[in-house]
Amino acid sequence: MTTLLRAALYPNCTEGVSRKGRFQPCGSTTVAVRYDPDSGDPYPVCAHHARADMVPLLKILEDMR
Numbered sequence: 235m236t237t238l239l240r241a242a243l244y245p246n247c248t249e250g251v252s253r254k255g256r257f258q259p260c261g262s263t264t265v266a267v268r269y270d271p272d273s274g275d276p277y278p279v280c281a282h283h284a285r286a287d288m289v290p291l292l293k294i295l296e297d298m299r
């Protein structure tokens with residue numbers, strides 16, 4: 235399985251958020267995959283964290299056909 239697909243199939247957003255001063259993963263439902271601007275690695279994001287440089291899951295499904 236590719237790194238992109240693995241990120242797309244992960245159910246929870248892994249973007250970091252600060253809760254009460256502590257850094258934690260967001261954990262919301264994944265809707266897209268985003269490429270890390272530093273490492274270039276794809277990781278799952280929720281609707282709140284989806285922004286530039288992302289790949290919608292629908293596009294990934296289309297590419298699998």
Ligand SMILES: [Zn+2]
Nearest residue numbers: 247260280283
């Ligand atoms: Zn999120």
